[in-house]
Amino acid sequence: MTVPDGAYETLRALISSGELMPNERLVEADLAARLEVSRAVVRQALVRLGQDRMVVLTPHRGARVRMVTEAEAVEILQARAVLEGLTAGAAARRATGRELASIRRILADMDRKLAQDDLLGYSESNAALHAAIIAASRHETAARLIRGLRAQMVRFQFRTILVPGRPAQSFAEHLAIVDAIAARDPETAEDMMRRHLSHVEGTLSHTTAAKQRRAATPPGKPTHKESHV
Amino acid sequence: MTVPDGAYETLRALISSGELMPNERLVEADLAARLEVSRAVVRQALVRLGQDRMVVLTPHRGARVRMVTEAEAVEILQARAVLEGLTAGAAARRATGRELASIRRILADMDRKLAQDDLLGYSESNAALHAAIIAASRHETAARLIRGLRAQMVRFQFRTILVPGRPAQSFAEHLAIVDAIAARDPETAEDMMRRHLSHVEGTLSHTTAAKQRRAATPPGKPTHKESHV
């Protein structure tokens, strides 16, 4: 891997991990010092990140980590729903025995984490399961698009899993998906995956609406669409 | 629009229009002279185009226009199918009367071009219809993804429309999509759109297979996966 690639990946990881926060200003010289690369390398990386919508570039004003709105998050989840539906169907058709075993193992992991009320662990296994299904689909194009969409959603990662009762329902949905894939039933697999992500979308809109109500009812503060950090 | 943006758009258009051919080498100095900009802005434009897979960049060897394989084209069509299905459904829910009228007008255009055996015109109206449906869906995320996917498919643009009988069937499919949208029936609209693009995909694989048979049966030449220009 070349130096510019490394810088690009590092920055991408810093944003994904939340170490660089949404709306945070990204000063080329500072990043260059931090990554120990030249400013030109940082510039190239920022251009690339801009192209995949991780940052927004404003002429003469530099780059900021993109802050995605809830409305955008909903759109992203809808797009993911149909694309991951496609991969679930393809996985039902094409998964090898080995891949199926791996998927089932991850599902068992999720069950265990759920029983232990380990929500962080559950969330990780959740992501691993989706990744395993996508890998089993062997659909490069869908995989790439989904990866791009997921990268933009870090801010909402843990929002839905925290609503009471949601983890149990989430697990049931994943179980249905895996069953359909194991049964080699592409239509059902696709349908279950889409249903699952619609539920996530519904939960997200719901918590967002609740949050806005909470922010609106206390005295004083006029209503703003988004609280800027 | 800034100078680098202009160069990026221009290069993108040159590739989309086929003026820069697949696999063609893109020499920075030549492009700089052609676009009358500095080499630095050409470089930035190439990086951006690399990020959206219009060109492939090889370290120390520069950029080439990406040549997408038929297998990749199939994947792209599958991804487009589910995403455009999403937009068709959204359009059925959200299209205004004005947008519906515009969509119907374009459909009438297609009918006219078809009656005149104007395949090029038909193809253009076809693209316009898809664009109108996407616009009516007001789904920015899906729209952006579809635009990216379409940009990679220029090479296969006219392949399917040339098979005998295909234009008539294509028109019937579009009619069904538009009817469902006009009837405010999202499920049917999505389904018809997906069916339409599956047919395109099927036709594409079919012509590809036929082409390979033709290339394989004559004497001599050993079988290659891809004929390099």
Next chain:
DNA sequence: GTAGACAAGATTGTTGACAATCTCGCGCGG
């Protein structure tokens, strides 16, 4: 005649300096 080494030219990659633009605090006038 052919394979391989080599060198010249072409092309890409990197750097630093400079120009253009923006940000922010300060002072001025109201």
Next chain:
DNA sequence: CCGCGCGAGATTGTCAACAATCTTGTCTAC
């Protein structure tokens, strides 16, 4: 006291020169 303009410093944008690497054609050895 507050809004506004101004200017110094910070930051981004551009460019040309140079370094690193690749490509291509030639020559030599077998």
